[in-house]
Every structure is written in C-alpha cells, then in structure tokens.
Amino acid sequence: MLFFTQCFGAVLDLIHLRFQHYKAKRVFSAAGQLVCVVNPTHSLKYAPTRCAAVQASAEQGVLPPCHHHEAVHDPQLAPCTCPLFSCPWEGHLEVVVSHLRQTHRINILQGAEIVFLATDMHLPAPTDWIIMHSCLGHQFLLVLRKQEKYEGHPQFFATMMLIGTPTQADNFTYRLELNRNQRRLKWEATPRSILECVDSVISDGDCLVLNTSLAQLFSDNGSLAIGIAITTSKVHSSEAEM
Amino acid sequence: MLFFTQCFGAVLDLIHLRFQHYKAKRVFSAAGQLVCVVNPTHSLKYAPTRCAAVQASAEQGVLPPCHHHEAVHDPQLAPCTCPLFSCPWEGHLEVVVSHLRQTHRINILQGAEIVFLATDMHLPAPTDWIIMHSCLGHQFLLVLRKQEKYEGHPQFFATMMLIGTPTQADNFTYRLELNRNQRRLKWEATPRSILECVDSVISDGDCLVLNTSLAQLFSDNGSLAIGIAITTSKVHSSEAEM
Numbered sequence: 001m002l003f004f005t006q007c008f009g010a011v012l013d014l015i016h017l018r019f020q021h022y023k024a025k026r027v028f029s030a031a032g033q034l035v036c037v038v039n040p041t042h043s044l045k046y047a048p049t050r051c052a053a054v055q056a057s058a059e060q061g062v063l064p065p066c067h068h069h070e071a072v073h074d075p076q077l078a079p080c081t082c083p084l085f086s087c088p089w090e091g092h093l094e095v096v097v098s099h100l101r102q103t104h105r106i107n108i109l110q111g112a113e114i115v116f117l118a119t120d121m122h123l124p125a126p127t128d129w130i131i132m133h134s135c136l137g138h139q140f141l142l143v144l145r146k147q148e149k150y151e152g153h154p155q156f157f158a159t160m161m162l163i164g165t166p167t168q169a170d171n172f173t174y175r176l177e178l179n180r181n182q183r184r185l186k187w188e189a190t191p192r193s194i195l196e197c198v199d200s201v202i203s204d205g206d207c208l209v210l211n212t213s214l215a216q217l218f219s220d221n222g223s224l225a226i227g228i229a230i231t232t233s234k235v236h237s238s239e240a241e242m
Numbered sequence: 243m244l245f246f247t248q249c250f251g252a253v254l255d256l257i258h259l260r261f262q263h264y265k266a267k268r269v270f271s272a273a274g275q276l277v278c279v280v281n282p283t284h285s286l287k288y289a290p291t292r293c294a295a296v297q298a299s300a301e302q303g304v305l306p307p308c309h310h311h312e313a314v315h316d317p318q319l320a321p322c323t324c325p326l327f328s329c330p331w332e333g334h335l336e337v338v339v340s341h342l343r344q345t346h347r348i349n350i351l352q353g354a355e356i357v358f359l360a361t362d363m364h365l366p367a368p369t370d371w372i373i374m375h376s377c378l379g380h381q382f383l384l385v386l387r388k389q390e391k392y393e394g395h396p397q398f399f400a401t402m403m404l405i406g407t408p409t410q411a412d413n414f415t416y417r418l419e420l421n422r423n424q425r426r427l428k429w430e431a432t433p434r435s436i437l438e439c440v441d442s443v444i445s446d447g448d449c450l451v452l453n454t455s456l457a458q459l460f461s462d463n464g465s466l467a468i469g470i471a472i473t474t475s476k477v478h479s480s481e482a483e484m
Contacts, residue, residue, distance in 0.1 A: 186428040187427055205453040
C-alpha cells in the first residue's frame, strides 16, 4: 500500500507540474502504476432506466430489449451498452469493444491495476467518465457517473461491467479504491455483464456511491483518482466454506 | 479474512437458530470474534446540526457551544455527546463514559475487532444504533444512524468517535467493513473526537454512507453486521513519505 501511495503521489505531482492543459484519455505510466486521465463526457439526456434489467433472460443468453428502441431485437445481437444514452447502435457482443473505441473514442488500458483519474468533477450532472480496461483476457468498462437521483443533490456512482456474459462476469471481482485526506473507501463486487444495463445498476445503487461532500474529500484540485484492480473471483469458494 | 468470514458465518447461524427473541445489547463470543447485538434507539427529534462543529476551537481545548443550550458553557465541561438528542446533561470528558453507560444504558465492549450487529434496520428514520468500544486504552463511540437527509430517501450513516480530545483521536484509525452477497465495502478514517459533534459529522457526510438499497444488500434478515477494527494510526508517517 505504501508503494501504491508513493507511486500515486509521484504521478499526481507529475500531472500537476507538467500537464496543466491535459487532453482526454492521456495515459501516464510511472513506476509501473498506470494512470489514465479521463475527461468527462457530458450526457445530454437520461431516461430513468434506459434498458430493462432482465438479468434472468441475459443469463439465458437472451438479450434484454432497450426501452428506447421500438423494433424487435435479434436475440443474437447485443444492444450498444455504452452508457452514452443517445447511441442507437446494436451489434454482436464481440464487436462492442471496437464500437466503443471507434465510435465513442473510449480509451482502453492494459494492466491488472490502474488508476482512473476523473477530471472536472465540479461539472453539473449528468456527466459520465468512461474507460475500458483490458485485464485477465477480458475487457471491462468502468463508468463513473454524476447524477441527481434526488433533485439538487448530485451523487457519484462508479461501477465496472464486463464486456461479456453474466456467467463470465461471475468469475471476476473488481475493486475500486479511494484514498486521500486520511480516509479510505473500498468497494469490492462481482462485475455485472454489459448485457445488463449500467443505468439499472446505478439506479439500484448497487455500486460505489459517493455524496458530493465525500467526493470533494477524496478529490485533489477537481480530479478524483480511483484505484482499480481486477482479480479472478474467490468469493464462491469462500462462501461455500462458510 | 477467510477466518473472519468463517467466524462471522458461524456466529450468524448461532444467532438465527438459537436467539430468535433477542434483547438489547447481548454479546456473543464465538471463535474469538466478539459480536454485539445492538437494538435501535428511536430518536424523537433531530435538529439539522445540534452542535456547531468548531473543530479548531476544540483542538485548542475550547469546547464548542451547543445550539440547543442558550446558557454560556464552562469551557472545562464537555457537553453530553451522546447522540440522543434530548439529553441535556453536561459534564467533564472523564465522566462521559459513565454517563453514557448509566443514563443511556449504552453497552461497552472490549477488543480490537468486534462485530456490531444492528437489528431492525427497517424501522423508520430517525433511528440510532449506538455502542461503546473499549480498545487500545481508550473508549470509542460507534453511531449508526438512519436519517432522511433527502425527504423520503432514508440513508444510513456510520461513524466512530473517540471519547477524548481531537489530538488523541488523531492517533487512531478506525475501519468499518460490510461483507455480504459478494460485495464488500470498507471505510477507514481517523475517528473524530466527541468534542466535535456527531450530528455535524453525519450532516457533512464524512462517514460511511449507505443508501437503503445497499443497506439491504448487506443486511441479513433485517440485521446489518458491521465489522469494526481500531488501530493506532500510521497515516501521518505514510503521508509524510509521499
């Protein structure tokens, strides 16, 4: 942990001193710790839940219909699960990554542990910060969203989704960690599949949730650093032993 | 951790099978893990902030005035910092523990690591679950509060306060941990002194905050188990090295 904080401090210094006018999706690598600067995506519109969160049907390989599409879906297609609301794209699960990269220019990072540095946390809700994370032979989507669940009270929601099926997602555990100002907050969970809907994960609150005041305590100069780690899941075996 | 989860599982089984009609403040000890069942205290009334959170003056040994007392305070007295709002008691810091035990019947537990098992999480806000924790030669107060910061949306706030001065509090780190349903949430921070106000800590949101949905995910049969650990703080030295 000391190693982590030292590297992280050094990287933050580097950012503050040398990169005042950063651009989106720049990646720094210092002492083995990969830090990705993620600029916000200002979403124009949110429905309360974009997709029906039909976890059961997704588990059976049947894809949930999107509320904003009236047409009947080909069950072999995955709807575009990029959390940018207005995207009408649909495609096979295998080409979701290339769609996210090419159409939405979402960056992809390699490495078991990375630091996600979200800038401009003060921007009004709704705002998203999104990155893809390639790790353990799979791609994951990290979504940090600022949203007003209660009017006038924006909160931050962070979750990680596997670009894969729910059954594949069950093999992993992701950890999000905030560490600053003598406070540390860690969230560990099994990632959801992107065949489920990021909107419903966030509206259910089944993710890392930060009030504005906590987000400010963990922020530095308007940027929030989230340490991300993904491991293969041992939860099932330890629960079985219980 | 495996040891913790195993013990915890065993203890929960014990509780469910043998103690259907528990009473307040019963303590179980199984395999070295101390579990305290804490029944709720239904608070009748809350002010937005009972005390002015004058940390600076508290640091200097001057006690913050309480908003609900009009009289001038003797700076040698600590106002009753029991989070039960209606208590008018004031006294020296040294006798706060005996006041809390005798007047409010708040239980005190020994041990570096305990499990706080709050029952009846469904009760309407405002509700408190309170315990004292004796550890490393000091007494700490754990407060779990269900409160509606946003009308109609109750949240749970958990924090730990040292029954001592802010300078003494700086020497410790407390950790609150929830672990259930393949999710884990950890909060680590320096405890506040009870000379600061628990109300202001909670209204600032500088504590573990749980939405109702997350609280339900972490609850078992209406009870929420919070693992508590207190250590002497190493934060200052590691920050200095950064």
